[in-house]
Amino acid sequence: MITAVLRRTLQAGLLMTLVTALAACGTSAPQGGDKAQGASPAGQEAKGAEPSAKAKEVRIGFQKYGTMNFLKAEGKLDKKLKDAGYSVTWTEFPGGPQLLEALNVGSLDLGHTGESPPIFAQAAGAPLVYLAHEPASPKSEAILVPENSPLKSVAELKGKKVALNKGSNVHYLLVKQLEKAGLKYSDIQTVFLPPADARVAFERGSVDAWVIWDPFFAAAQTATKARVLADGTDTVSNHEFYLAARGFAENNREVTSILLEELNKVDEWAKTNQGELAKLLSPQLGIDIPSLELASKRREYGVLPIDDKVIAEQQKIADTFLDVGLIPKPIQIKEAVLSNK
Secondary structure: OHHHHHHHHHHHOOOOOOOHHHOOOOOOOOOOOOOOOOOOOOOOOOOOOOOOOOOOEEEEEEOOOOHHHHHHHHOHHHHHHHHOOOEEEEEEOOOHHHHHHHHHOOOOOEEEEEOOHHHHHHHOOOOEEEEEEOOOOHHHEEEEEOOOOOOOOHHHHOOOEEEEOOOOHHHHHHHHHHHHOOOOHHHOEEEEOOHHHHHHHHHHOOOOEEEEEOOHHHHHHHHHOOEEEEEOOOOOOOOEEEEEEHHHHHHOHHHHHHHHHHHHHHHHHHHHOHHHHHHHHHHHHOOOHHHHHHHHHHOOOOOEEOOHHHHHHHHHHHHHHHHOOOOOOOOOHHHHEOOOO
16 A cells, blocks of 8 residues: 555655755755766766667656655555566656756656756757646745745835746746736846755845745745745646656657556545645655645646647747747757657
């Protein structure tokens, strides 16, 4: 049963603990995991290299919280892949941009991110493909200000310092909320920090606002009583995507099929057991149960195929980023969708 396996996994301490209050220093390198991996040193697999045969090792990247995180703890994917002749290496990352950089340099085969990171990665030439996505969760990300901040609207961010993880899903939220408020992206001072460092800067008052996603969003609300200036409602979709290196996906469809099947199973369990899930994940993540319950209520569950609608939504984000100068050239999202042949 998923519950029992999760509990044994957590008790065995197989996953790293996030420092309580999320004040630990984050970096742009992979964090913790079963095997830390960064950019491939010289002599290892070249950037964008495509394997010519079936892989024997499956290298999966994951972040704090989300279905991939649940799947790792549950353990059945490892067993299924082992039965199919594969070993599995899991690596934790502080955010989607860092995860996709590892994929770009050939250090990772599979992973999950929000909607913006694959756009930045594709613009940088990363050989990625979209495998599936989760339903929209617009309330799972927001622009926060301290409880006693005088700021009452997004329009008042003009000239202010705003922290965010560069290239993450919240980058699009920020752009669209500024646009909605009649501001240009250049009207604010962006401070690029990973979640842990941004939390420290936010609490110290070094920045005026923080654009962040769950569960860091929920933890900040619970611990600091941070106020929501605006979330993604009626502004962005905030999809989570499952991605792969193109060469790996084309040559190892058995693996991607098994992955999506197991993701769907654990997602279905999580959807109907949110309270229990929060209790089990709390010691693993170092985040209190109320924060995790809050985060769980704001997200949607399910593994959906890539279709024309979601491709169009991603293309809109890519075009927006091009217009404001965040990516250097136009891209076509459909080119990063795996053929069914």
